[in-house]
Amino acid sequence: MGVSGTGKSTVADAIAARLAGTLVEGDSFHPQANIDKMAAGMPLDDDDRRPWLQSLARKITRMDAEGKTGVIACSSLRRLYRDWLRLGVQELFFVHLHTDYDVLDERMSQRRGHFMPPSLLKSQFETLEMLEEDELGLQIDVRHTPQAVVTRALEALAVAGLPPRGDEERDPGLIWRP
Template sequence: MMNNNPQIIVVMGVSGSGKSTFATELATRLKAKLIDGDDLHPRVNINKMANGIALDDTDRAQWLIRINDAIYSLQHKHESAVIVCSALKQAYRQAIRQNNQSITVIYLAAEQALIEQRLLQRQGHFMKSSMIDSQFAALEPPHQEPLTVTVNANQNLAMMLKDALQQLSHQAS
């Protein structure tokens, strides 16, 4: 990746901020594995969200353990990865980082009006647009957290990637 050392990057933000699209392109550019944190949700969580029920911290606990374990495995195999994970609260990011080394978080910051517009256009995803208020209510932006990059998700993908790669480059030096 940036300095030939394996690195784990978690791309976080509310649903609709562009995490999956951004992370897919970032992983391609960095020649890293791509892991969608949504794929690590337990069945009960997926069913709740599909029924329009917002997850609470208890629901997310097992999911965060799964993400933490995936990172641990990747680091022990010396593999780089970009992981998509909402990681809305500081406690979630701490749970992901616990007993893992040097995880960089990229926060895709976006305005709620833009997110609502994007979610209305989205099809085939279990996060319902009516749940966006709960996402913004839970969001604790990672200001002042170590190894964190903030990218304006209101701009186009090319600009987001350019911004992120520049910040990651500065972080690595």
């Protein structure tokens, strides 16, 4: 999870590969109207995001029912959005990729071919709600190399006992912060 430019897709792809899991790119679940709205420089509101996140939640639920390990790249900016994603699977682990606005603004200004314009970064930071104490997850500063971010995320998943490997106990309130 995280605002645009944090490397969600890159990190999620690497984590999925290391876990022999399935990568689910959240952006591919957006209806065209959402993509058009963002491409025009307009931020999405809750009504725009709800059907998108509900379709992702259904995908997560199906993968869980099939016993598959899934890694989802999705902004999940607000607690409400993360709650919508958890509707079918309560034990979702969120890797919150985060850093300073200026770092991400610079990254996004150099990015080409993405529908999300740098002008929307400010609205994403305004929308962002950090993980709360009762949410299973980890916050990682993405000024580190992608490999370091992936390694830290995998260590946190192992501590949490995810993906499940049997009868292991895990701390249901695990949350790590930098």
